[in-house]
Amino acid sequence: MTTIDIDHTSRWFGNVVAVNDVTMRIGPGVTGLLGPNGAGKSTLINMMGGFLAPSTGTVTIDGSPIWGNEQVYRQIGVVPEREAMYDFLTGREFVVANAELHGLDDAAARRALATVEMEYAQDRKIATYSKGMRQRVKMASALVHEPSVLLLDEPFNGMDPRQRMQLMDLLRRMGDDGRTVLFSSHILEEVEQLASHIEVVVAGRHAASGDFRKIRRLMTDRPHRYLVRSSDDRALAAALIGDPSTSGIEVDVQEGALRIQASDFGRFTELLPQVARAHGIRLLTVSPSDESLESVFSYLVAA
Structure with a gap:
């Protein structure tokens, strides 16, 4: 059971404060990270994934700092929102490359592609993929080493209804298996259906945490x-x-x-x-x- 702790963490870029003194704990199960555009969701995910250092405070996984700790990548899989990918590769080549970074063989890549139902397009160039297909091959790359923590930034973008349902079922199964799954989304109805717990950030600050119905009833x-x-x-x-x-x-x-x-x-x-x-x-x-x-x-x- 893996837990990520964010403790009085801030991150700024020049004079812009993206995350302001946020404290939260992300544990096993599926957690939805909510907030309007510019609220700091992507910055938080990037700090949890080890791509950004906190300006102040700490971000840890089971007590170990994430920033500058290459060992944590054995435990963490990240699906970023950004579209930049190696378009000259096929989907299979892209996932195999990530498998090799983890010292794994082609079999791990095949399993990951099957998990996201992308075998049918695995030998096509990523340049020919739709946005939803790109999302799914990024997901396969993040799952190739079977991480205990999965961080997803707007994973449903560009997916058709069938693809969304398939991904929702996959994330539910991962949460039920005891993995720690955090995803951000602007599709609130799907977060409501999927997440057992929510964290809300507004203007870089932590606004609320818990079950959304309980939060609503606290608004007396x-x-x-x-x-x-x-x-x-x-x-x-x-x-x-x-x-x-x-x-x-x-x-x-x-x-x-x-x-x-x-x-x-x-x-x-x-x-x-x-x-x-x-x-x-x-x-x-x-x-x-x-x-x-x-x-x-x-x-x-x-x-």
């Missing part, structure tokens, strides 16, 4: 929003609106539902079924409308 200064369908929406609205846990109700005729704002999450979740039972109303749908990862992320960025 914002009302929780629900979409509720019932056998009698108007009677339910009339029964709820007088309670202090309910700060607003809107009847959405088009949706055939109530849009409810609850200022007291705990009380409202107990009140709703009690009120429905007392008035003989059947609850058909009770759905949080702002607990998606996209909603949580928007709150954090706006904070």
